[in-house]
Amino acid sequence: MVNGLAIAIQAAMLSALYAVVAIGFTLIFGVGGVLNLAHGATITIGAFAGFYAVSAFGGGVFAAVTAAVLASGAFGAVLYLGLIRPFRDDPTIIMILTLIVAIAIEYLFLVVEGTSAYTVPQIVAGTTTVGGASVPYNLVAIFVASWLIIGAVFYWVNRTDTGRAIIATSMDSKGAFLVGIDSDQINLLMWVVASVLAGIAGYFFGSYLTIGWSMGRTPLILSFAIVILGGLGSVRGSVIGAYLIGSIEVVTTNVINPQLQGLAPLVAVIIILLVRPSGLYGKEIDIA
């Protein structure tokens, strides 16, 4: 068994990345009341955009992350304007549409890139030792960047006028409209921001693990788990949920059985749905 410090480091760093993914997922659900099943596919788009920036154009890490941001943001905008907006009041249709988009994007990458896994440059190369545990600098960089992103989103949602408009829209879109908030613009903004977060997370995942056509599936499932666990519409809940899910995964792998990696978070979701369906910090929002 690995020492507790190594487990804690793994859990802390991996969970920060999960939080970035989950925040994007929960923002769309919190504001629009819809499930974006293409969130995982957006992660794949971001990762491959970074990969192409490096492999095809010879760019560095900065260029790769920029490409991930631009590609995923553009995808989010096109997805919202082209498919989501016409059906924004029908969550079931949107769920089906985003599922179809997710499968189509996966298949596109499968056809173009095959089943191979690829790598993208690490943000920072090398490794260090903390308390006897090896910690790649890249993971430290991902951890720091993720927390900067989390902090920025938290500040943006809670301390800016746009953020207040987002909260207002999430509480009551008609009421927000009456006070001059364009909920359509807010929704578009949410889709773009959520997609950018997913795209950046995609590159981070790629630099830590590898990239491949189906790489978005696990983060999508984890997003569900985190949002259910942490509570709806809550950035804070998503972060805490991410840390719980990330910790469950790392501890399960290290302490119980490595073969349970990936299964433990799903079990946690089922338990939460049965025991505390509102999540830990969830605040159900009436969007009627």
Next chain:
Amino acid sequence: MTQQRTRTFGRRSFLATGTSIAVASIAGCQTGEDSGGSDGQSTGNGQSTSEETQGGTAATTSSSGSDPLKIGVLAPSPENNPNGRGMANGARLAGDRLNANGGVLGSDVEVIVKNTKGNAGAAREAYQDLTLGEGVDLTTGVMSAEVLMSLMDAIANQETLHITSGAITPGASAMVAEDYETYKYHFRSSLNGILLGRGLEDFVTDVFPQQGWTDVAMLGMDSQDVTPLQNGVAGWFEEQDFNLVYNESFSPGTQNFNPLFDQVEESGADVLLPMMVTPGSTAAIVQWANGERPFEFAGIHTPSQSPTFYEETDGAAAHTVTSNISSPQAEYSQKTQPFIAEYGERFGKAPVFTGFTTGGAIGMWAEALKQAGTRDVEELITTLESTSYTSVQGLMEFYAPDHQFAHDLKYQLGQGVPIFTQWQPNADDSNQGTQEVIYPEEFRTAEYQSPPWIN
């Protein structure tokens, strides 16, 4: 209040339902995915079976007007799975070479490729199309244990020769040994899992002491292909002078190997002996290299067998060792290098191992046809059982019907497969790597190199 409660419940229920749909759909997508190294992947979208035909019409130098000899290839997603593509292209090249040399028994050879999509249902359908629809004389290919075992009864019923060129499960040869009359139509042109384990044991015995490695960690994918191999090697270690300090299985869907590597590191192992056969296990090598883990990496890692793996991992593959068949450096026989060159010229890439094993299967079958002088399947089986054939993958002979590995390729280290290759950075450009053969001695092209962070 009532309205809000109702709405609240609805939203939560919606999320739960969405979760179920997403998980179910994703689980569905993952059925058969990359299994067993892999028999391709389900596209998860109901993609129809791909079908391509190529062969005899391209080279008709020998045609005597008789019916062509048809070869059916059961390949997992040959458009985008490297192993499936290797099977398809290896068969095409072998077929064209036979035609260019006058065909076999006065007939041209026609190659028909069908997509198994990595699952038993599609594979059975493809097999029926090939045998009942196309009337093939030989089927080959098949990547995973699950698919092969699901086809064994169909192979017996159709009484059509089948030479597996991918799946390593010893279950198939056990069926031949136990009920020869029923299952005698099955042969295998690649080593089975137990024999791959024997190769691994020989490699460990000869190489580990030279390198001073005494403490060994073993990490194997939990699958029908790998688990028997891992258990067998673990049992073997108990009788050796090595310390097996860590032995663990992991789920086929594992992407994050760092927690496992933490455990290996904690165990104090000198070397990790991986048994990893899916494309997803590329992540293991990347995380090992990026984390500069203080143990060597030498065992079975199927993705790193690919000639393009070094480039795909941006050099992370450097200093890893894997049991292998394909290597651009390999020279099993005088046929090997011309085969690699022609394959690369025609398909743009060097062949992966399934290119060798499928090419070898067809070469062996053609040799048996020539020796038997007939297409009669009973006579062909008898001939195959006694034929020695030097193929692109070296000496090929099959175990006798009364052997526990009946009709499987014989393990003959130093005369044929396997070899052990190490990715070594090129001296003039470390962004490029070469797949050097480090074992066995007969085929060696370079000495082992340790990762720089361990020296």
